[in-house]
Amino acid sequence: MLDKAIKPSSIVRYLDDYVVGQDAAKKTLAVAVYSHYRKIEQAQALRVEIAKSNVMLIGPSGTGKTLMCETLSKFVDVPFVTADATSLAQTRYVNEEIEAILQRLVDKAGFDVAVAQNGIVFIDEIDKLKAPHGQPRSISGESVQHALLKIMEGSPVKLEGGQYLDTSNILFICGGAFVGLDEIMSKTHGYGFISTSTGDNQAILDRLNTRVKPTDLFEYGLIPEFTGRLPIIATFHDLTRAMLVSILTEPRNSIYNQFREIFRNEGVELEIERKVFEQIAEIAFEYKTGARSLRGIFEELITPILYQVPDRPEVRKVAIASLFTEPVFSSA
Numbered sequence: 001m002l003d004k005a006i007k008p009s010s011i012v013r014y015l016d017d018y019v020v021g022q023d024a025a026k027k028t029l030a031v032a033v034y035s036h037y038r039k040i041e042q043a044q045a046l047r048v049e050i051a052k053s054n055v056m057l058i059g060p061s062g063t064g065k066t067l068m069c070e071t072l073s074k075f076v077d078v079p080f081v082t083a084d085a086t087s088l089a090q091t092r093y094v095n096e097e098i099e100a101i102l103q104r105l106v107d108k109a110g111f112d113v114a115v116a117q118n119g120i121v122f123i124d125e126i127d128k129l130k131a132p133h134g135q136p137r138s139i140s141g142e143s144v145q146h147a148l149l150k151i152m153e154g155s156p157v158k159l160e161g162g163q164y165l166d167t168s169n170i171l172f173i174c175g176g177a178f179v180g181l182d183e184i185m186s187k188t189h190g191y192g193f194i195s196t197s198t199g200d201n202q203a204i205l206d207r208l209n210t211r212v213k214p215t216d217l218f219e220y221g222l223i224p225e226f227t228g229r230l231p232i233i234a235t236f237h238d239l240t241r242a243m244l245v246s247i248l249t250e251p252r253n254s255i256y257n258q259f260r261e262i263f264r265n266e267g268v269e270l271e272i273e274r275k276v277f278e279q280i281a282e283i284a285f286e287y288k289t290g291a292r293s294l295r296g297i298f299e300e301l302i303t304p305i306l307y308q309v310p311d312r313p314e315v316r317k318v319a320i321a322s323l324f325t326e327p328v329f330s331s332a
């Protein structure tokens with residue numbers, strides 16, 4: 001069970017060390033995880049079943065959905081596994097695949113089924129299960145949703161060893177980019193007709209209008225029973241250039257820090273000017289893949305330098321001022 005000392009704010013503080021921006025999503029996810037475990041405790045005390053609220057993370061590719069879940073999993077002391085809906089949709093043995101996911105959860109729980117029953121399952125690329133309206137329905141996508149629905153609602157699943165795992169208290173987090181969802185939302189969101197006499201109301205309307213509703217996900221092509229099981233929706237936003245610079249330099253395990261460490265192990269200090277990170281961010285921004293391309297661009301810059309350094313033991317410092325000037329090697 002979730003440690004008593006963990007609060008939504010402590011989850012957010014931990015996430016802040018690794019995930020740049022996405023403040024609203026951090027809070028939504030933190031509160032969802034926190035209240036899920038508090039609900040289980042209450043339900044056990046009162047001997048009733050919990051009304052579970054699973055979570056949906058929506059936002060463009062490369063904006064930190066998977067990273068946020070992985071970071072969360074490091075912080076909370078409950079077993080946590082990640083799965084991919086695309087591979088579920090490609091197999092003919094969906095139920096076996098789902099059993100395998102739950103089996104991994106039991107493994108993570110040190111083979112303790114009771115502990116696994118309070119774990120978290122993250123299923124990525126859930127938007128790939130859609131059956132677009134007007135197009136031939138993807139049978140596999142829909143059958144995967146039905147199979148997932150069953151375990152999300154809570155059912156006993158037989159594991160390899162013959163044991164049963166009850167999924168009632170497992171928290172499911174689903175993630176997806178949902179490309180094109182914004183167009184659906186601009187069509188279906190019509191709170192604007194409510195008359196607004198004050199500025200405050202406009203702010204409330206703006207919030208309502210940017211909230212993704214389960215009906216939008218139905219419109220997008222997920223089955224309503226499935227979206228109904230994911231009532232908490234957190235949205236991720238496109239990363240700005242400034243955020244891309246922060247991602248390169250600020251998180252504990254940022255790309256810059258990782259490479260500084262690699263150079264340090266060679267006895268060399270790596271010093272990169274802020275301008276370089278801005279240039280890299282600019283290129284990555286043009287690629288429109290969120291933060292995904294940052295590492296590739298950075299490695300293209302650093303690889304030729306890392307090639308030379310071991311051959312030049314006199315070098316103590318490498319300074320890079322711009323992507324368009326030669327790096328400066330110095331021995332002092």
Ligand SMILES: Nc1ncnc2c1ncn2[C@@H]1O[C@H](COP(=O)(O)OP(=O)(O)O)[C@@H](O)[C@H]1O
Pocket residue numbers: 018019020021022059060061062063064065066067068247251290291292
């Ligand atoms: N908000 C962010 N803060 C820090 N790093 C990020 C952020 N978003 C993306 N990244 C980086 O980009 C990579 C891809 O992000 P990921 O979480 O897989 O994106 P998504 O799941 O939203 O498509 C991650 O390895 C991470 O290093």
Ligand SMILES: [Mg+2]
Pocket residue numbers: 065066067124125175
């Ligand atoms: Mg992802």
